[in-house]
Amino acid sequence: MKKVEHIIVAVNHAVVAGLLAITFAIVFMNVVGRYGFGISFSWVEEAARHLMILASFCGAGLALREGRLVTIGIVSDMLPERFSVMLRWAVVLVMFAFMIVMCWLGVQFVQFGWNKETMATGIPRGIPYMSIPIGCGLFLIQLCFFAKRFVARDFEYDAGTPPTGEAS
């Protein structure tokens, strides 16, 4: 079971890193193309958006593992350990239920967008919409593996990085 978890995490890492690398490459290529060769592609903006959206939803489970989903822990810190643990299990259940609903609605959203086309690339809108059910599904898998450690606040992050997202 540990091995399966390890593989899923490694693949998940590679997917999000790869998606960011591709997005970076095409956007940079378009700037070089515009000034170096006088060509730019209109599909780049759309592809960049959709790739990053996919990366974002797919990265949610990893953000959970690394403790980057910011919580306000004042109340749970004040509670006695036993109640704090119960509260955190409840949080896991709430997240699980919410993501199941999101996953299910995401599938309906894909069906809803299937016969509409995107502006630049002309693919069915349902394709980029698939980010939502895929990402929520991945999150559910990660949550199943990680729930116990989430409750114990045993997050995995690299040395030197703060325990929250460095984005604000």
Add this chain to the structure above:
Amino acid sequence: MAKTLIILFFATLILSVPVAFTMGIAGMVAIYVDGTLNPLIAVQRMFAGIDSFPLMAVPFFILCSELMTACGLTKALLRFANALVGHLRGGLGHVNILVSMLFAGISGSALADAAGPSAIVMRMMREAGYEKNYAGALSAATATIGPIIPPSILAVIFAISTKGVTVGGLFLAGILPGILLGLALAVANHIVSTKYGYRGSDTRASWTELRSASLAALPALVMPAIILGGILFGIFTPTEAGAVASAYALLLGVVLRAFTLRGLYDAFARAAIVTSSVFLIVAMASIFAWLLTYLQIPQELAKSITQITDNKLAILFILAGFALVCGLFIDTLPALIILTPILGPIAYSAGIDPLQFGMMLVLNLTIGMVTPPVGPVLFVIATVGQLRIESLSRAILPLLLAELIVLLLVITIPGISTFVPNFFGFAN
């Protein structure tokens, strides 16, 4: 429906549900309880909330700051700042401030600054005999310059959710407030250092040292020039500027042989995961913000505020006070996404320039990052420096006062935010 939305949001927030989920859950349950709206609208808002090319500047600026840090340029910046201001009274304190201002030109985030250069200077200050809580407090305070001086992730998020404000315009709007913030902290540091006898280094850096330090820091100092120059002269969009800056950092790392393949892979993965945690909040907050607008809560609020006063300055003060209180209790990013559509329309209908309002809001909420109970920058500094939050919070008070004075100036003098962007043709 409004009641369900608000009560559920605060209830889940207090019960330590991750912030991103609180907004999604409150929105979703409110939609189901109400029964008149199609739940698919929540998913649609969630997707649309992050389906924006200007927003794609966020991953690139995160990536860029990851790569620059991996290049080891933080040390070069530190040496440069030390050569410039290290000899002044309270020298290392000034170095702390200057490094944060320089680093702010590379990174768009206060937390990246707090965990990076600020944490390093904090250690140096402690070794040099500064009181540990003051060293920590100053490091936390200087980190707040990060989201004010461009590039700024908060500025990107504000700009994409406000009509008529461009990311480039708001970037430029941050330059003067960012410099003012640095100056205000320098004055505060001077006063504290005089009182406690913190001295600078005994000798002033020689010209040779200054020149060599500048040369070493030059690769890092070029970065803001690329980003701002590119946006100013219309060479590329802010998103493209982020990609170009990342490419520059990548090239630099290759030339300086600073990367291993593994390190590079980790930098991309980490940037993607941090982006994910941000975009998740933006996506979920979009559901929440849309519902607030749908329920006409901003209009109701606007009505009750204009009943009290129709004076522009007074309204801005009320909005600033409201944002300040929110910033104390809600994390910066979600607060920004929720408050922008609620408070923005009130400000614009009173004739307040969106650039000024945006700057006020970003600065205001950034100050909230160093105030308890919810002060992410304080937490990082307390963890890194093994300090107690209570002592740190007390030590930061004089510095907080300096920051609030800058906020007051930004509120009362619109030109501080609007002069630079208007000068370069980014008027509304």
